[in-house]
Amino acid sequence: MAGNEILTVEGLARHFTPPVSVTDRLFGKKPVVNRAVDGVDLVLHKGETLGLVGESGCGKSTLARSIVGLYGLTAGAIRYDGELVQAKRTRAQRLAIQMVFQDPFSSLNPRMTVEQTLSELLRFHKLVPRNKVGERNRELMDLVGLPERALKQRPRQFSGGQRQRVGIARALALEPTVLIADEPVSALDVSVQANIINLLTDLQERLHLSVIFVSHNMAVVRQISDRTAVMYRGRIVETGETETLFDDPVHPYTKLLISSVPRLAEAGDVVEPDAVAAESGVEAAGENPMLAEIIGSAARGGTSPCRYADRCPAVVAACAVEPSLIVDPRDSGRSAACVHVAERKGVVA
Template sequence: MSQSVIAANNLVKHFAKRQSLVDRLRNKEVFNVPAIDGVNLELKKGETLGLVGESGCGKSTLGRTLVGLYTASQGSIELSGKEVGEARTLEERRTVQMVFQDPFSSLNPRMTVGEVLREALLFHSLATKENVDEKSKELLTLVGLPHDALKSYPRQFSGGQRQRIGIARALALQPKILIADEVVSALDVSVQASVVNLLMDLKRDLGLTMLFISHNIAVVRQVSDRIAVMYLGRIVEVGPTEQVFNNPSHPYTKLLLSSVPKMASGSQISSAPAGELQSIKSALVGCRFRSRCPVAVDACASIDPSLTLVEGTHQAACLLVK
């Protein structure tokens, strides 16, 4: 599991802050908000990398940039060692597919499930008109849905069933990499486990590599080989899942883990105070977590720490990491 199938190299994605009419008349400089800012991350063949962090930290933006829905402002993305351009080839698009948080809004309500799947298969020449229905039925079988679902519309299904349809649509293109963006957060607790188990089974049976984006720490621990922690557009800690859980090195990671009622190891992690979230402009200088950090020192206001080796492949971006 040493080959990198997808890598982000110093990846940056800015969004221009909306200006008021007065600001435009005054020709006020547009401030670009860095949703992701200098991210370096890679996924090894066959692994599941869990990406965690609070809402608004840039997790979904990173996923959408990796899949090609957003164009990076700076940096590059590599697929199996080859840099991809802004205009991806059909093969590059097929290689990375995404399952979205809200399955209802990501499915065309005017198309039946059969039409959704047939469109993907035929457009990418993965089926012929003669066998496209059979291929569609095979996809439904993969995700545990009956074949007669092909004739129904998304509104006729439950949330969990719609998410399975979204997974089937992603798998229709025979991807090597699957980006699962908060796939269970919109589902009832009673069906979350079945969808997670389905993804784990598909990953194993189809040999997929997966980026699993979630704010649910417990689920991420269950499915991931490695975990990356994101805060205000930056990766602040990354490493093997159990190492990060048993020995969190960044204060923000400790804060996240303290929100989990019970740790499997039984260890107790003291909670860091929530603090005030600093403005994005002030956060661009020094450590972005310093205003909420219980162990911040004076140097944190001026030095932006990079990822430092903790042990093995475990890294954390903190000045106090030794």
């Protein structure tokens, strides 16, 4: 898909610095900087769904909000359709990248009906003539599978799944080409989750959207995504085609995530968590004498060690320097931030 990029993220960083109290200032205490996103490189191709997975707190939502423009960038750059996205975005760039939030209730104005919410957007951005606003509202309701009468209702009158459909309709009202879905089904019942996932898949095909689907649910990501990016402590540690990444993970953290997905055992079998981890090549790091050596080596060399070193069972001396994404010699479409990637030889059958 080279040359088919719709969105490119280069070295994106977003750090948060808490305010310093008067007492801390008197004693010269410096604030601890929260490096929520710390140098992310990411590519979204036209028409694809890119899954973004990782543990809670790894920086997924911060990355999503930075891409859509809700947070300013500490460092790095974003390019949309080959053009650099400046701090003050152009009107076209603001409309082109839209977001579906995790909690639709808190992201919708409780005092406004759906019709008022959508009409305000359409009129402010002058997307349709004023006499066509009502018609466009009805089209949006039909698009997300809600009846026309829903336009007269307020958020509190909907179920969780219906509110999320309203949130999707609001994002689509601006006719985006890139849709960022930030944990769109995590607050919903399992049966409702399937409906929203099917809706997003259908909309992606019908409207030719490029989607970044943020989630910590590996099973959902495997179902909906063409490619997957794994995030850990503010960095992307592995990317690749979804099926390849799930069937043959490279990075130890990716292996750990996949091994944690519950699976059904055969009749009469008992699957222990340790057995699942061992099957995926993941072991508890435990006390590793190499770790102290790596930390000391990094301090002497002025480098940052691999941020997964304290949990990795395969840590080596080379981990004293945090690696960038390294292309897998067995699969040029996949890369991982691990020194062991270069050791993989041969071609996968």
